[in-house]
Amino acid sequence: MTPTRHGTRPTMNDVAARAGVGLKTVSRVVNGESGVTPAMAERVRAAIAELGFRRNDSARLLRTGRTASIALLLEDIGDPFSSQLARAVEDVAVEQGCLLFTGSSAEDGERERELAMAFCARRVDGLVIVPSGTDHSYLEPEIASGTPVVFLDRPAAGIDADAILSDNAGGTRQGVAHLIRHGHRRIGFVGDLPGIHTCAERLRGYREAMARAHLPVDERWVATGPTDPPRVARAVARLLEGPEPVTALLTANNRITATALGVLAGRDVRPALLGFDDLELAELLTPGLTVIAQDPAALGRTAARVLFERLHGETGQARRIEIPTRLIARGSAETGPPAG
Known part of the structure; x- marks a missing residue:
């Protein structure tokens, strides 16, 4: 990291001075906002790399109330279907400049609840849940306080919430x-x-x-x-x-x-x-x-996009979206003993 004139961790002011631009321009580049020309954005990014600047997420939280993080609760991250869901959700999170936290419920409703509440206590911006429990009313206070929740693969029980399912x-x-x-x-x-x-x-x-x-x-x-x-x-x-x-x-x-x-x-x-x-x-x-x-990739992408739509202000009734399945004939269903 290149030392600043103060010998401390570089700030956005230092980046602005090095790039020869205004502080607002640096803020827009750092936060992925529009309104900056490509040439100017490149100057800011070069200054960021030279100084070793890192965004202060604690300050961002105080300013926006957002942590730029979401959480995904799965049955078992080791299951191939679950891992494909996780990759798809993470891809959308990265596009949105968010960090994804993941946990496994092991098909245990109480563990699911504990993990969900632990993520909420760490101020994640939203939750995507493959549910294991039979009552999700414990999430009502979190939803009422502005934390959107999208259910994946199975619908919620006991509350009305967005659900992304296979057909x-x-x-x-x-x-x-x-x-x-x-x-x-x-x-x-x-x-x-x-x-x-x-x-x-x-x-x-x-x-x-x-x-x-x-x-x-x-x-x-x-x-x-x-x-x-x-x-x-x-x-x-x-x-x-x-x-x-x-x-x-x-x-x-x-x-x-x-x-x-x-x-x-x-x-x-x-x-x-x-x-x-x-x-x-x-x-x-x-x-x-x-x-x-x-189509686990479509399931995960759709769930994540619905979550970010809610985070960006989308309101309205809870949605239930069914993703089509596909029959792939390879031989095992087309052979067998004499049918009858």
Whole structure:
């Protein structure tokens, strides 16, 4: 860092003097505001680099009431779907000159609440939450005080708030219709806990697609519960037993799909398989895995943009935005035992 004439940390006044411009011009460049010519902005940036100037965010907070930071609460940052959401939210935050803080709730509603309140105590400007809890009324005081909250992947419970979701029911209807077109009539559904919004919507789409095709649903074909591998493995094995086993499986998220693939790997005759959520390297399996693919990048970008619209003064009713899914046929849903 080049010393200033005072031998202290350089200020915007020092930058202005070095660049030969006014203090307001430096402020506009530092804060990414318009109204500065490219040549003048370049002079300011050169002076900033030469002096080693760093913006004083504490002073900025006192002046604007904003910390230029937002927080994202996920289920598990290690999950590939969650990490893609995080990257998309961060990209928009960077565009807006904001820092992103991230935490994982581990599907624990109390941990979600603790993290959300901890971020609010640190004065983040807004929150994006993939919810785990069943009551989000604890956020009402924060929202009333001006901290916008956007829910991602699942809607809020107990409050009215912006929600950015995948078209879970529509995507599942499309996937089940695809299986039906390939001759399948006994189609099993393996999902996670039915009280979770995404599972409930995907199960609804499954039932609607079967009803539209005038096909009955034997409740023995539906297996929901925790996503731990032993439970899923037992459910898949049960659906494939008996005199009339299912000829096709719809696995309702990527964790369930991964376990199902392990179960099916040891079988000579495999059912058709359709997974909700894509898997890395899914196209390299034999046969390739057919999926209903979500768009985590679009989900994350949309949630972040809605949050910044609220931060920039957008008012009005809470919005519910559904991002389309996409059926990717790779072979696993188009093969299997004789359908019937």
